[in-house]
Amino acid sequence: MMTGIAGAGRGLENAEKTAEFFNRTKPGKVINFSLFLHDKAPLYKEIQAGNFVPADEVENLKEERRLLKLLEIDQLSYDGFHDFVEVRVRGILPKDKEKMLAKVEEAIAVWSEKEPIYAWA
Template identity: 70%
Template sequence: MNYEGQICRGPMERSSFMLPVEVGCAYNGCKFCTLFKHLKYRELPMEQIEEELKRVSTVGGNPRTVFLGDGNAFGLSTEKLLAIIERVHVHFPGCEGIHMDATVTDISRKSDEDLRRLYEAGVRHLYLGIESGLDDVLAFMNKDHTLEQAYRQIDRMREAGLIYDAHFMTGIAGKGRGIENAEYTAEFFNRTRPSRMINFSMFLHERAALYEEIQKGTFRPADELENLIEERRLLELLKPWGQEVLYDGFHDMIEFRVRGKLPKDKESMLARLDERIAVEKPGLTAFVK
């Protein structure tokens, strides 16, 4: 596979075949993100996409699920997505679902008919970078949506049959706001009910625009202890919503990860967080790469 940049996708997609359909991210404006800053966004030509499909099918590849990369593949036009999906099914007749990242704005730009056609063609899971349940945090981080817009577009994609999965970040609200962010984010998730939840935790890098805010003193990063406490509070507040939910949480500074199925594993996940919180000591400093 010819791939430009850093591969970043939800851990639930580790068994999916990743098919690049674009380079970079069409939005590329989130203040905390550095994944695509060094890349010039462009759509890959159909000839290149078809060549990759042929390469894999020629050696016997016939994956059940395909993940379209990169940053927000759902932002491609409906017609191009349908053309790609048609070629996927030609080369991979066993494919049962096509998944990709999306933004709230990507969904808003597609009509109800577009969403329905994409579902009927085989699109299933869409991963949305929700990040936080606080509107002021979304605005500060230069996200492309408000909470009300997210509610509306998630309802629309669900009405079409598409499956909503969520990316979010503990620590994104900054030092001293972890519990507040946990409570509002839990409220958002209890209302929108994602089927998969990935907590990437706040990843700080000196090349991110957010680093300038840290230097100016307009953003104070939460340390890992506060991240752990925030994650615990969020999990504590999540309610069963009639379906099994896959949860995976990462932490940047420490080798610790909590994952499981909700609500079945909720108590054991909380217990693991309690154990780790007891190990961590107050006074940790923010870790900036």
């Protein structure tokens, strides 16, 4: 899955719908990475045209936090990473949920104090 794919201001909504889907389908593993935009991608052109506003990495982290809080799947292997802010959250849910949430909270606190970062290439 991909945090940030819904665009700016829609991360929490996306997390809620994604959690609803995963809780219903019960996957064994979820790999999450934040949206990474290459200047050759069609979506990048949509940004330039003003048709899509990307979420910054802090919003992506908040989306991940909401997703983790809502996931209710036993023995779910979760691996989430945000390359541009060098944050990786891994564990087995629900056993590691509190540890994983603490790591996301720490990253949100650190990166909220800095200029917004977007995953561009």
